[in-house]
Amino acid sequence: MTDLFLLIVSAALVNNFVLVQFLGLCPFVGVSSRIDSALGMSFATTFVLTLTSIVAYLLKGLLLIPLDAMWLRTLAFIVAIAVTVQFTELAIKKASPLLYSVLGIYLPLITTNCAILGVALLNTNRAHTLVESVFYGIGAASGFSLVLILFAGVRERLQLADIPEPFQGPSITLITAGFMALAFMGFSGIIQP
Amino acid sequence: MKLTTVWLDGLWDRNPGLIQLLGLCPLLAVSNTIDNAIGLGLATLFVMVISNASISLIRHLIDEAIRLPSFVLVIATLTTSAELFMQAFDYPLYQSLGIFVPLIVTNCLILGRAEALARRETLLISTMDGLAQGLGFFFVLVSLGAIREQVSDIIILAALPSGAFIALGMLIAIHQVIQKTLKQFRAITKSDIKGRRVRTTGNIP
DSSP states (O other): OOOHHHHIIIIIOOOOTTTTTOOOOOOOOHHSHHHHHHHHHHHHHHHHHHHHHHHHHHHIIIIITTTTTTGHHHHHHHHHHHHHHHHHHHHHHOOOHHHHHHGGHHHHHTOOOHHHHHHHHHHHHTTTTHHHHHHHHHHHHHHHHHHHHHHHHHHHHHHOOOOOOTTTTTTHHHHHHHHHHHHGGGGGGGOOO | OOHHHHHHIIITTTOOOTOOOSSSHHHHHHHTHHHHHHHHHHHHHHHHHHHHHHHTTTTTTOOOOGHHHHHHHHHHHHHHHHHHHHHHOHHHHHHGGGGTGGGGGGGGHHHHHIIIIIIOOOHHHHHHHHHHHHHHHHHHHHHHHHHHHHHHTTGGGGSSHHHHHHHHHHHHHHHHHHHHHOOOOOHHHHHHHHHHHHHSOOEEE
């Protein structure tokens, strides 16, 4: 139990997926200009990430290892992710139109979120068990959500700030992210990676 | 679409790393040393050129509804080839790049160019665009790698993750300043030409 808790803390804070491992930066910069869109993206990503950790684990155990085709893992995982995203979209549309109207536009974007494929690949590389894979997925997703929502808050404040002309736009966004990464380094002493 | 615009866009005006901010994950993650940067830059360039060329070739065969999955499959196949090639010929590099070699699949730049340009344009334009955008990305990646490797001896921050963000932010700011000066310069020369034309067509005393 402690191991699983440590796995979550490690994926969410110490080795934060966005600010330390540089995964999922496209949505981090792309949809963080407003808090409500950041919230929508966080929920959609958490959902898909947890689901794909399971799917990728099953795919690896039932198909890739028996067929001795581990070199095809990139291809297999990306197809599995695309199918999962599509399936999630259909399922949400059918089950809850309200939720669909909130998350709908973010779902297609998730296919090219490298955090999702990154979690699947890291789970494979580190030979996590099914339970560990799921918890690692949840940890990664909560780290992503935490940083995305915090950053959206900072960026809303940044719109009112008086920024020197050359730094306006994407430049100040990245520098702000840099300071946030610096703050997250404070977690690095908590546990051994 | 003219070839000069394609090259200018890729290398400077709409540079993928500095303006479009596509493919940020590999750009920041593997720019810690210049060797890593060159390795991943070349792999991305390879996938980018071939994917643009092949998507342009099959553009009439793909149905609109299934175009994104088919593009992703093409890109994933090419990435797997690049991965196997790197594994065979430069295993230490493959190990130090880690999961960022298979993650070329989710580089938004490659899918973005396929979606925005390669599915409409001819083979020549698409290939050239792949080459231009890939080289634009390569140059930003390598310069960021070189800067971070050199500066990290003096300022340790440059070697840390936050240093990557700040260094890229600075590069973007410099690009914006140069772009603005160029624009002013172009405006001045343009008005000069205009003035001269007025003089030649008018009555010169």
